Amino acid sequence: MxxxxxxxxxIGIDIGGTRTRVxxxxxxxxxxxxxxxxxxxxxxxxxxxLEEISNKxxxxxxSNLKFAIGISAPGPCDTKMGIVKNPPxxxxxxxxxxxxxxxxxxDTHVCxxxxxxxxxxxxxxxxxxxxxxxxxxxxxxxxxxxxxxINGKIYRGFEDSAGEFGHQIVLLNGPKCRCGSKxxxxxxxxxxxxxxxALSKTLVRKSGILYEIYKKNGTIKAQDVFLASSQGDDIxxxxxxxxxxxxxxxxxxxxxxxxxxxxxxxGGLTNQEYIIDEIRNFVTTHVKMAPINKIKIVKSSLGxxxxxxxxxxxxxxxx
Numbered sequence: 288m289x290x291x292x293x294x295x296x297x298i299g300i301d302i303g304g305t306r307t308r309v310x311x312x313x314x315x316x317x318x319x320x321x322x323x324x325x326x327x328x329x330x331x332x333x334x335x336x337l338e339e340i341s342n343k344x345x346x347x348x349x350s351n352l353k354f355a356i357g358i359s360a361p362g363p364c365d366t367k368m369g370i371v372k373n374p375p376x377x378x379x380x381x382x383x384x385x386x387x388x389x390x391x392x393x394d395t396h397v398c399x400x401x402x403x404x405x406x407x408x409x410x411x412x413x414x415x416x417x418x419x420x421x422x423x424x425x426x427x428x429x430x431x432x433x434x435x436x437i438n439g440k441i442y443r444g445f446e447d448s449a450g451e452f453g454h455q456i457v458l459l460n461g462p463k464c465r466c467g468s469k470x471x472x473x474x475x476x477x478x479x480x481x482x483x484x485a486l487s488k489t490l491v492r493k494s495g496i497l498y499e500i501y502k503k504n505g506t507i508k509a510q511d512v513f514l515a516s517s518q519g520d521d522i523x524x525x526x527x528x529x530x531x532x533x534x535x536x537x538x539x540x541x542x543x544x545x546x547x548x549x550x551x552x553x554g555g556l557t558n559q560e561y562i563i564d565e566i567r568n569f570v571t572t573h574v575k576m577a578p579i580n581k582i583k584i585v586k587s588s589l590g591x592x593x594x595x596x597x598x599x600x601x602x603x604x605x606x
Contacts, residue, residue, distance in 0.1 A: 299357050370385070404450060406594045419583075433450040476533045
């Protein structure tokens with residue numbers, strides 16, 4: 288099928304817990320224009336967020352030309368029915384029929400994909416995973432997610448539930464995760480977990496670099512912990528060392544199970560280059576049943592745009 292004859296351009300939507308991006312792409316997938324919405328402004332009001340996305344699409348539309356819409360959203364998702372199903376990172380959403388909403392609004396073709404799967408597809412097609420048939424993708428950010436490409440195709444598993452790397456148990460009876468379980472990788476290694484641990488320890492200690500940040504801002508973010516660690520703060524270093532160790536465990540587990548040719552690491556936490564180096568060192572030391580010296584562990588080349596690009600690439604993939 289010649290997709291250029293079917294659609295003149297594409298609209299990509301990437302719904303995130305912090306920001307929602309809406310963009311127009313040409314028929315050869317060149318980014319032409321992008322808008323950003325602050326997702327928390329619509330917390331617990333998914334319909335209002337979808338309406339605002341629709342307004343952005345209206346601004347991006349071209350007159351008398353056919354377009355399709357691709358959506359990436361936090362899981363769990365029912366991609367066939369186009370439903371986002373009570374995602375932990377979007378409080379108050381419940382089950383939202385996002386595909387139906389945009390089909391009704393714009394009378395066009397709409398595809399929904401889990402955001403980490405979309406990111407994995409983009410990295411496989413045009414990013415750091417290009418040239419490999421089998422890759423896994425980790426997003427290490429506020430939360431932790433994953434996507435799996437096997438023989439060039441997204442592996443979704445039973446009822447679209449595969450690839451939830453952040454919800455493997457790495458610490459029995461560990462901190463409670465937002466998914467409801469305890470000791471998930473996300474609960475001990477994500478940006479959210481780093482911030483939580485830093486805040487609790489700082490409020491006990493009531494001194495040091497992090498405490499000064501807390502007094503100024505009323506909160507502590509993961510990037511604050513990285514900054515404090517770089518300035519010699521011992522508590523920050525211990526928090527990060529623990530988080531990185533469990534990242535290494537989680538990534539080692541996935542490599543042992545899937546033995547991919549390439550592991551792509553994305554998300555805001557990978558902006559700290561030494562994290563990737565530490566993960567490589569941990570994995571090389573601990574993975575014994577996969578050819579670890581031949582498996583590439585690389586940083587995402589698409590950065591925070593991977594899910595957005597994946598949302599439109601998925602339109603072609605599913606036709």
